[in-house]
Amino acid sequence: MKILVAVKQVAALDEDFEIRANEKDVDEDFLLYDLNEWDDFSLEEAMKIKESGTTEVEVVVVSVGPDRVDESLRKCLAKGADRAIRVWDDSIEGSDAIAIGRILAAVAKKEAPDMIFAGVQSSDQAYASTGISTAAYLNWPHAAVVADLQYQAGNKSAVVRRELEGGLLQEVEINCPAVLTIQLGINKPRYASLRGIKQAAAKPIEEVTLSDIGLSGADVGAGNSMSHVRRMYIPAKGRAEMIEGTIAEQAAKLIQIMNEFKGV
Amino acid sequence: MDNSKEITRVLFENFQPQAIHLFYAIGYLAIAVFIYGVYVQIRKYRRGKPDGSWNELFHRFVDMVKTMATHRTLVRRDKSAGRAHGLIFLGFVLLFIGTSTITLEYDILEPLFGVKFWYGNFYLLFSLVLDLAGLGLIAGLIYMMYRRKWLHLPKLDYKRVDRQEGDIDFDRSEYRREDWAFLWSFILIGITGFILEATRLVWLNDRPEVWDYRMWSPVGALLAQIMQTLGMASESAGAFRPYLWWFHGLLSLTFIACIPYTKIKHIFTAATSLMFKDQLAGRRLPKVPDDQKTAGYKTITDLTWKNLLHLDACTKCGRCQEACPANAVGAPLSPRDVILSLREFANHALSAKELPKEAELDIHGKDVGQVFMETLWSCRTCLACVEICPVAVEHVPIIVQMRRNLVEAGEMEPLLEKTLQTIHKTGNSFGESKRKRAAWAKELPFEIKDARKEPVDVLWFVGDYASFDPRNQKVTQSFAKLMHHAGVNFGLLFEAELNAGNDVRRVGEEGLYELLASSNIGTLQACDFASIVTTDPHSFNTIRNEYPDFGGKFEIEHYTTLVKRLIETGQVKLKKKLDYRVTFHDPCHLGRYNKGYDAPREVIKLLGCELVEMARNRDNSFCCGAGGGRIWIPDPVGIEKPSANRMKEAGQIEGLQVFVVSCPKDLTMFEDALKTSGFEGQFVVRELIELIDECIEYEVWEDTAVTA
Ligand code: SF4
Ligand code: SF4
Numbered sequence: 001m002k003i004l005v006a007v008k009q010v011a012a013l014d015e016d017f018e019i020r021a022n023e024k025d026v027d028e029d030f031l032l033y034d035l036n037e038w039d040d041f042s043l044e045e046a047m048k049i050k051e052s053g054t055t056e057v058e059v060v061v062v063s064v065g066p067d068r069v070d071e072s073l074r075k076c077l078a079k080g081a082d083r084a085i086r087v088w089d090d091s092i093e094g095s096d097a098i099a100i101g102r103i104l105a106a107v108a109k110k111e112a113p114d115m116i117f118a119g120v121q122s123s124d125q126a127y128a129s130t131g132i133s134t135a136a137y138l139n140w141p142h143a144a145v146v147a148d149l150q151y152q153a154g155n156k157s158a159v160v161r162r163e164l165e166g167g168l169l170q171e172v173e174i175n176c177p178a179v180l181t182i183q184l185g186i187n188k189p190r191y192a193s194l195r196g197i198k199q200a201a202a203k204p205i206e207e208v209t210l211s212d213i214g215l216s217g218a219d220v221g222a223g224n225s226m227s228h229v230r231r232m233y234i235p236a237k238g239r240a241e242m243i244e245g246t247i248a249e250q251a252a253k254l255i256q257i258m259n260e261f262k263g264v
Numbered sequence: 265m266d267n268s269k270e271i272t273r274v275l276f277e278n279f280q281p282q283a284i285h286l287f288y289a290i291g292y293l294a295i296a297v298f299i300y301g302v303y304v305q306i307r308k309y310r311r312g313k314p315d316g317s318w319n320e321l322f323h324r325f326v327d328m329v330k331t332m333a334t335h336r337t338l339v340r341r342d343k344s345a346g347r348a349h350g351l352i353f354l355g356f357v358l359l360f361i362g363t364s365t366i367t368l369e370y371d372i373l374e375p376l377f378g379v380k381f382w383y384g385n386f387y388l389l390f391s392l393v394l395d396l397a398g399l400g401l402i403a404g405l406i407y408m409m410y411r412r413k414w415l416h417l418p419k420l421d422y423k424r425v426d427r428q429e430g431d432i433d434f435d436r437s438e439y440r441r442e443d444w445a446f447l448w449s450f451i452l453i454g455i456t457g458f459i460l461e462a463t464r465l466v467w468l469n470d471r472p473e474v475w476d477y478r479m480w481s482p483v484g485a486l487l488a489q490i491m492q493t494l495g496m497a498s499e500s501a502g503a504f505r506p507y508l509w510w511f512h513g514l515l516s517l518t519f520i521a522c523i524p525y526t527k528i529k530h531i532f533t534a535a536t537s538l539m540f541k542d543q544l545a546g547r548r549l550p551k552v553p554d555d556q557k558t559a560g561y562k563t564i565t566d567l568t569w570k571n572l573l574h575l576d577a578c579t580k581c582g583r584c585q586e587a588c589p590a591n592a593v594g595a596p597l598s599p600r601d602v603i604l605s606l607r608e609f610a611n612h613a614l615s616a617k618e619l620p621k622e623a624e625l626d627i628h629g630k631d632v633g634q635v636f637m638e639t640l641w642s643c644r645t646c647l648a649c650v651e652i653c654p655v656a657v658e659h660v661p662i663i664v665q666m667r668r669n670l671v672e673a674g675e676m677e678p679l680l681e682k683t684l685q686t687i688h689k690t691g692n693s694f695g696e697s698k699r700k701r702a703a704w705a706k707e708l709p710f711e712i713k714d715a716r717k718e719p720v721d722v723l724w725f726v727g728d729y730a731s732f733d734p735r736n737q738k739v740t741q742s743f744a745k746l747m748h749h750a751g752v753n754f755g756l757l758f759e760a761e762l763n764a765g766n767d768v769r770r771v772g773e774e775g776l777y778e779l780l781a782s783s784n785i786g787t788l789q790a791c792d793f794a795s796i797v798t799t800d801p802h803s804f805n806t807i808r809n810e811y812p813d814f815g816g817k818f819e820i821e822h823y824t825t826l827v828k829r830l831i832e833t834g835q836v837k838l839k840k841k842l843d844y845r846v847t848f849h850d851p852c853h854l855g856r857y858n859k860g861y862d863a864p865r866e867v868i869k870l871l872g873c874e875l876v877e878m879a880r881n882r883d884n885s886f887c888c889g890a891g892g893g894r895i896w897i898p899d900p901v902g903i904e905k906p907s908a909n910r911m912k913e914a915g916q917i918e919g920l921q922v923f924v925v926s927c928p929k930d931l932t933m934f935e936d937a938l939k940t941s942g943f944e945g946q947f948v949v950r951e952l953i954e955l956i957d958e959c960i961e962y963e964v965w966e967d968t969a970v971t972a
Contacts, residue, residue, distance in 0.1 A: 014697045014698075014699065015696070015697035015699055015700055016697075016699070032689065032690070034689060190674045191671070191674035191676070191681050191684075191685075193559070193671055193672045193674075193773065193775050193776075194688065194773060194774075194775025194776040194778070194779055195552070195559050195672065195774060195775030195778075196672065196775070197775065198775055198778075199557075
């Protein structure tokens with residue numbers, strides 16, 4: 001029995017950040033990296049299944065990204081994941097969620113897990129489609145925004161509760177193997193102590209190239225994505241001003257502003 | 265005096281040989297029982313982990329003897345009890361030596377070498393000394409009985425704050441019974457000893473070598489006189505004496521046999537505990553060896569032999585509990601109970617021949633002898649307990665070791681967990697960008713040097729609170745102005761400075777501490793400076809006492825010492841004097857942790873303020889409640905906060921104007937407490953730097969700074 005947990009190292013903005021010269025992203029100097037918050041929950045859900053049943057469960061975390069991602073994978077290993085896989089090739093740079101789903105599906109074909117968990121979305125890009133596109137490439141059933149899961153290792157199906165708008169829940173029975181995207185709050189993620197993370201450094205992280213999973217540069221990257229970032233920018237702030245004084249003064253000021261606006 | 269051999273102690277006179285043999289047999293049995301007990305105890309200690317405190321053994325021994333001889337630690341904060349114990353201690357030691365010398369002569373020197381010394385002047389002098397010793401012993405014991413029965417001291421109430429009425433280990437009445445059994449048997453030994461002496465005098469009153477010298481045992485002589493007045497004749501005394509003799513003898517032998525099994529063992533354990541006292545206990549926490557799989561204490565066998573010995577040394581005196589700020593506000597923690605729980609656990613689990621299964625050794629949990637998680641998290645690591653313990657029990661290292669295990673298991677407040685993650689991510693507990701660490705410096709009318717880029721004399725390690733907390737930033741700016749004004753060549757680490765890790769370590773997140781400490785040490789080592797200064801006592805402690813264990817040996821001082829010197833040498837000129845009536849709160853990490861009691865007080869006096877001490881000051885200072893990571897854990901609602909408790913204490917000072925602190929966390933804690941405890945408007949809370957600031961007249965640029 002194997003659960004594949006797809007995780008992502010996300011970027012958070014530092015104070016006073018700047019946009020890159022090509023206007024496609026934030027300057028890397030101003031990014032702080034950490035494991036995506038949703039992934040803490042999906043890993044925990046996998047760990048719970050591993051620890052509750054009698055069947056042996058292997059939890060494998062997989063991520064697509066450069067060297068720096070090892071740090072986040074190590075955190076997952078510290079929390080108890082059995083193995084970690086990192087897929088990278090420079091040609092992957094610029095891939096959208098669909099292309100990443102293609103890569104993850106290729107990994108899944110090789111690993112043959114019984115379940116795939118992913119976070120509902122990533123906190124930096126927020127496409128909320130990586131997990132689903134993975135399911136599409138695998139042709140597996142999927143359930144998105146899972147807020148509760150009843151599943152035991154080896155079951156043929158799982159019962160999930162999906163979070164809908166307005167506080168509604170939808171209970172769905174889904175055949176396994178399946179891809180579930182896990183919502184925040186489904187459990188209480190465990191703390192990875194720093195000693196644990198340090199000790200996890202001893203566990204190897206398998207580095208996988210595109211050819212290892214039967215893909216090539218022609219399957220990934222910006223050129224083979226279905227969407228492209230055109231521009232990233234900070235919208236101009238709207239202006240607001242409190243006009244004070246007597247009614248007459250306020251009116252005068254108002255007229256002045258309107259005239260300025262019209263360019264009179 | 266008369267040095268005749270006739271004048272000697274009457275030992276077994278008129279005893280049948282069988283009776284003497286019987287007595288010896290019982291004596292050997294008692295010694296065998298004693299030795300077995302000692303063996304079991306030592307086997308128990310040996311089941312603990314190793315500890316490296318064997319260095320400077322002779323020095324330690326001398327220190328221990330001094331401490332015991334002066335009773336220094338026992339008279340602190342409880343003179344009467346300390347003195348009464350002194351009498352009991354002295355009485356016991358002298359009587360023990362006296363009895364041993366009799367044995368030495370009677371059983372060893374005389375039969376083997378024919379040497380006798382127990383006669384004549386030597387005997388008479390000894391009689392006198394032993395009589396007085398016995399009198400002291402009884403007086404001490406009577407005071408102890410009085411204290412237990414009538415003084416109703418809360419610290420002698422063994423009811424537990426972390427257990428409920430009805431729990432089996434709630435009231436610990438067996439301890440009370442043991443105390444009384446101990447007092448009664450001890451006092452009975454003393455009293456029967458005197459009566460025995462008196463009976464002997466009455467019995468042998470026709471022998472001049474006995475009767476004429478009776479005044480050398482004055483208590484016995486007085487009793488003899490009374491007995492005679494009451495009509496006791498020599499024969500009846502002679503007939504009564506054997507019964508009394510056996511009673512006294514058997515009681516004494518039972519007492520000896522019981523030593524290793526009862527609280528009496530503190531005679532040995534307390535002494536040894538004192539001898540292995542770690543001067544840096546709690547100030548420098550133990551490292552976790554790299555190859556150790558889990559951090560901290562999970563099972564009783566994770567404790568070191570020294571920890572196990574400390575558990576047995578505790579005499580339940582309750583001084584630690586009395587000093588504990590968590591206990592004072594009703595948190596479910598008594599340092600004594602932590603020690604006693606673990607002691608009971610160790611005695612139960614480690615005294616048998618075979619060690620129980622691993623699962624039965626877990627010291628965390630809700631069962632008898634186990635320590636609650638809430639108990640461990642209530643501790644402020646203020647060191648008040650370690651400071652006052654008369655027998656050198658070191659509670660804080662044990663508590664932190666146990667927390668390390670909780671942290672590893674993720675058993676902590678969600679908010680604390682979040683803070684630890686934040687510190688890991690950003691290097692500070694405020695979750696601010698590293699770039700903003702020195703943002704406060706931008707508002708100054710002068711540039712502060714970057715110690716990473718150019719050599720400085722003084723490297724200023726600012727610390728999180730002083731860097732990021734808006735209220736403290738004002739103080740930080742004042743200190744920068746002060747140093748600039750004094751012409752000190754100083755610099756900062758800017759964004760390279762990380763949280764120093766003092767509180768992270770005391771929370772028990774050792775891995776994160778190692779990360780922070782080694783990063784800071786690396787940064788510091790790459791800079792060129794003579795010494796470090798900080799306004800933050802927490803950073804001060806860990807850099808001073810703990811960084812050396814990680815290879816970072818730096819000169820560091822708290823700002824109070826530096827400022828005192830700057831004023832004394834005239835580098836800082838005070839243009840005016842203040843006439844405030846102030847009190848001073850010793851920060852735990854400056855005072856108790858590092859004995860920095862005097863510098864801040866001297867600065868306060870140099871400023872011209874009138875210093876009025878609070879009742880709890882210096883080594884008995886009362887923690888603001890923020891230590892040990894508690895600043896990141898919300899205090900439960902409905903119970904008093906330690907800081908509010910402290911405000912009440914300060915409020916009792918007539919005409920108090922300023923409550924002076926010298927720690928950024930104190931400023932935050934007490935300004936909050938001032939508002940909530942209803943003293944707002946009566947007095948203010950100020951950082952000492954702010955008072956100094958009032959006395960300095962800066963050059964012109966100061967005006968620009970204020971209006972900027
Ligand atoms: S360190 Fe302070 S809070 Fe902790 S147990 Fe000791 S006295 Fe109490
Ligand atoms: S630990 Fe020390 S201070 Fe506390 S009760 Fe025991 S002997 Fe007294």
